[in-house]
Amino acid sequence: MMAIIELKNVSKSYGTGASQVDVLSNINLRVEEGEFVAIVGFSGSGKTTLINLLNGLQFPDTGEVLLHGHPVTGPGPDRGVIFQNYSLLPWLSVYHNIKLAVDEVFPKMSSKEKESHIKKYIGMVNLTPAIDKFPKELSGGMRQRVSVARALAMNPEILLMDEPLSALDALTRGSLQEEIIRIWSQDKKTAVLITNDVDEGILMADRIIPLTPGPKATLGPEFTIDIERPREPSAINQNEYYKKLRNEIIEYLIEVGANRKKSGDQRYILPDLQPVMPGRIFPGIKRKSEKIKYF
Numbered sequence: 001m002m003a004i005i006e007l008k009n010v011s012k013s014y015g016t017g018a019s020q021v022d023v024l025s026n027i028n029l030r031v032e033e034g035e036f037v038a039i040v041g042f043s044g045s046g047k048t049t050l051i052n053l054l055n056g057l058q059f060p061d062t063g064e065v066l067l068h069g070h071p072v073t074g075p076g077p078d079r080g081v082i083f084q085n086y087s088l089l090p091w092l093s094v095y096h097n098i099k100l101a102v103d104e105v106f107p108k109m110s111s112k113e114k115e116s117h118i119k120k121y122i123g124m125v126n127l128t129p130a131i132d133k134f135p136k137e138l139s140g141g142m143r144q145r146v147s148v149a150r151a152l153a154m155n156p157e158i159l160l161m162d163e164p165l166s167a168l169d170a171l172t173r174g175s176l177q178e179e180i181i182r183i184w185s186q187d188k189k190t191a192v193l194i195t196n197d198v199d200e201g202i203l204m205a206d207r208i209i210p211l212t213p214g215p216k217a218t219l220g221p222e223f224t225i226d227i228e229r230p231r232e233p234s235a236i237n238q239n240e241y242y243k244k245l246r247n248e249i250i251e252y253l254i255e256v257g258a259n260r261k262k263s264g265d266q267r268y269i270l271p272d273l274q275p276v277m278p279g280r281i282f283p284g285i286k287r288k289s290e291k292i293k294y295f
């Protein structure tokens with residue numbers, strides 16, 4: 001079977017000469033249609049670079065990024081991206097923020113159809129009561145819901161998520177994780193989630209693949225998440241298989257982190273690892289610069 005996404009020996013560096021940073025090296029990845037893959041990595045290891053390569057905002061120096069067997073040449077409506085920042089236009093309501101993206105992807109849809117399409121996705125993320133509100137009137141979690149609804153309303157075949165929930169509090173994060181999973185399984189999408197949270201990966205994904213610390217970050221061994229869906233966070237916590245899997249992943253991350261630390265490259269100081277609940281592999285919030293991108 002042909003993979004929907006395939007990365008073959010992908011490497012990516014920034015800069016030249018003495019200031020060259022080799023961010024990703026020899027990345028190989030196959031994602032099948034309908035799969036949910038989580039990539040768990042350290043801060044600064046190249047996670048966003050990897051998502052940008054999939055989205056077509058950046059291109060590999062060596063190797064290939066293929067979609068349905070064809071090289072990615074740029075962003076497209078077949079890939080919806082959910083960013084960590086909410087990228088909403090402050091002067092537009094929830095409805096109109098989503099409409100703007102829908103207008104771009106479905107120019108031929110009738111106004112009536114468009115309205116019900118937009119309302120359907122607003123309903124899916126439980127924002128119907130806030131439909132006419134402006135971003136400044138919404139909490140961080142609600143804003144992120146708008147950006148989830150916007151990505152989904154564009155009906156992309158592939159959902160690319162770059163730490164979409166890491167700036168949210170635990171409760172909001174939990175409910176959005178559930179919503180994303182519900183919609184992913186309902187609409188049969190393919191999903192790639194970049195996260196720093198091992199538990200989030202185990203709850204949501206079919207496979208977890210670690211990205212080793214940079215420079216020259218590469219993908220580590222994959223971990224298959226053989227836990228039946230729907231997955232209940234509280235039930236998973238009691239599950240022995242889950243505990244074992246979680247320990248294995250965290251131990252792997254600690255090991256690659258420690259090895260990198262020994263190499264003494266001070267430019268890449270690693271975060272503190274916390275092999276205790278919750279399974280995030282580094283604390284802290286980082287907001288990327290505000291910019292509007294739909295796909």
Ligand SMILES: Nc1ncnc2c1ncn2[C@@H]1O[C@H](COP(=O)(O)OP(=O)(O)OP(=O)(O)O)[C@@H](O)[C@H]1O
Binds near residue numbers: 014
């Ligand atoms: N345009 C660029 N020019 C030069 N260096 C860059 C550029 N973009 C990223 N880098 C560097 O490449 C490395 C990886 O960056 P990237 O944003 O992909 O990592 P990340 O894992 O997403 O980081 P974070 O977890 O902090 O969001 C970092 O060292 C960063 O400073």
